[in-house]
Amino acid sequence: MRVGVHWLFVLLLAVAVGAGYVAEALILVGSLAVHEIAHLAVAWVLGLRVEEVTITPFGGMAKLDTHLEADPQAETSVALAGPFQSFFLAGLMLFLSGDQLFDQRLVRFCFEVNANLAFFNLIPALPLDGGRALRGLMAQRFGYRRVTAWMALLGRFCGIAMSGAALLVWARTETHTLFLTPLVGGLFVAFGAGEEAVTATYRSYRQFLRKREQLKESRVLAARQLVAVEGTRLGELMEHLVSRRYHVVLVIDRDLQPLGTLYEAELMEAFQALGPEATVEQVLES
Numbered sequence: 001m002r003v004g005v006h007w008l009f010v011l012l013l014a015v016a017v018g019a020g021y022v023a024e025a026l027i028l029v030g031s032l033a034v035h036e037i038a039h040l041a042v043a044w045v046l047g048l049r050v051e052e053v054t055i056t057p058f059g060g061m062a063k064l065d066t067h068l069e070a071d072p073q074a075e076t077s078v079a080l081a082g083p084f085q086s087f088f089l090a091g092l093m094l095f096l097s098g099d100q101l102f103d104q105r106l107v108r109f110c111f112e113v114n115a116n117l118a119f120f121n122l123i124p125a126l127p128l129d130g131g132r133a134l135r136g137l138m139a140q141r142f143g144y145r146r147v148t149a150w151m152a153l154l155g156r157f158c159g160i161a162m163s164g165a166a167l168l169v170w171a172r173t174e175t176h177t178l179f180l181t182p183l184v185g186g187l188f189v190a191f192g193a194g195e196e197a198v199t200a201t202y203r204s205y206r207q208f209l210r211k212r213e214q215l216k217e218s219r220v221l222a223a224r225q226l227v228a229v230e231g232t233r234l235g236e237l238m239e240h241l242v243s244r245r246y247h248v249v250l251v252i253d254r255d256l257q258p259l260g261t262l263y264e265a266e267l268m269e270a271f272q273a274l275g276p277e278a279t280v281e282q283v284l285e286s
Helices: 007-018 021-044 066-070 073-096 106-119 129-142 144-172 180-218 233-240 264-274 280-283
Strands: 002-005 050-056 059-064 225-229 247-251 258-263
Touching: 002 225, 007 021, 021 050, 021 280, 050 144, 059 180, 073 129, 106 180, 129 144, 144 180, 180 264, 233 264, 247 280, 258 264, 258 280, 264 280
Parallel strands: 002 050, 225 247
Antiparallel strands: 050 059, 247 258
């Protein structure tokens, strides 16, 4: 497993340590570590292999292998594990509040860190945990790529809105108060959503390659039939494919007369050979 650290996290950590907030920096690192361990623990229980973990100021981002795309519902469990763990730590800090054995200033800081981590990550937009959880629930019905595109668009909107609200408050208040969490967090979400949108097609294609292995292992997989009008591009058609079905596509002309039938294996080979801009009739002719 590769472990990476986002440059923004390194910058904020260095600023905190340089300003003398060593204890606060350790609490932040520990809270992020526990948040990420929760993701990894649930992934391990579900039998998913973690390829890479990137530590960011707003939680860890785990990239899982293609088994996740073959079973998008597992993404919901993995994604929600982090916020639930952060809620648990925030609740523990509430329990310890008022206890003279602990520095109440640090207890309060730990509560704020974990509460912010939990609520911020539950925003239903990519690349946050809330967006990943919602994608896992919706992907079986609408397809992994289509839902990723929707959630990435929502992520861009939420990110820009958060940063814009922070700048608006700064401009409108007499003291020019600047809230860094929504400002920096909004930019992080907006750029992260853009990256998710760029890789959506590749991840969707990789999902269906994994399906071949799944079918060989289980021997039986439910089928799903689609109808595509001539002129439909492969990229458009793949948006309607889901992971737990084997697809048979009836191609018709604009007078609704049948032109031929395509099977999912043919679609995958054509996608690789001709690209997403190829039309269904081109695939029939090839």
